[in-house]
Amino acid sequence: MSPEAFEARCLRLPAVTVSIQWGGTHVFKVGGKIFAMANGLVERRASGFMFKVSDMAYELLIEQGLARPAPYLARAKWVQLADNDGLPDAELAAYLDQAHALVAAKLTRASRRALGLA
16 A cells, blocks of 8 residues: 555544654544554655554464564554555555544543544
8 A cells, every 4th residue: 555545544534633743654543542653654664554453453463474563552552564565455444444443442432422433
């Protein structure tokens, strides 16, 4: 998936905001909570996509060598793709949908309602 497609996919999800933090990292949030990040969108870095995953997906992606634990976020079950093109676009899109859903589910009921997610 191209960096532009990654960003477009994240922004297509409901109630998503993006900010640029930490020296150029595009940080995608729902309800103020991060669900995905992309390092080096401008430089088109080969392994800059990071996102939250389920416990099972975490083990699977790392075991298959498709991802590694994301720096500073591994304990929260975040992965960083070994290669941005390592997954088919449809599969990566599904992981981004899941990341958004996992983080949105942790928001308070009032927050989800205010964001139109409930």
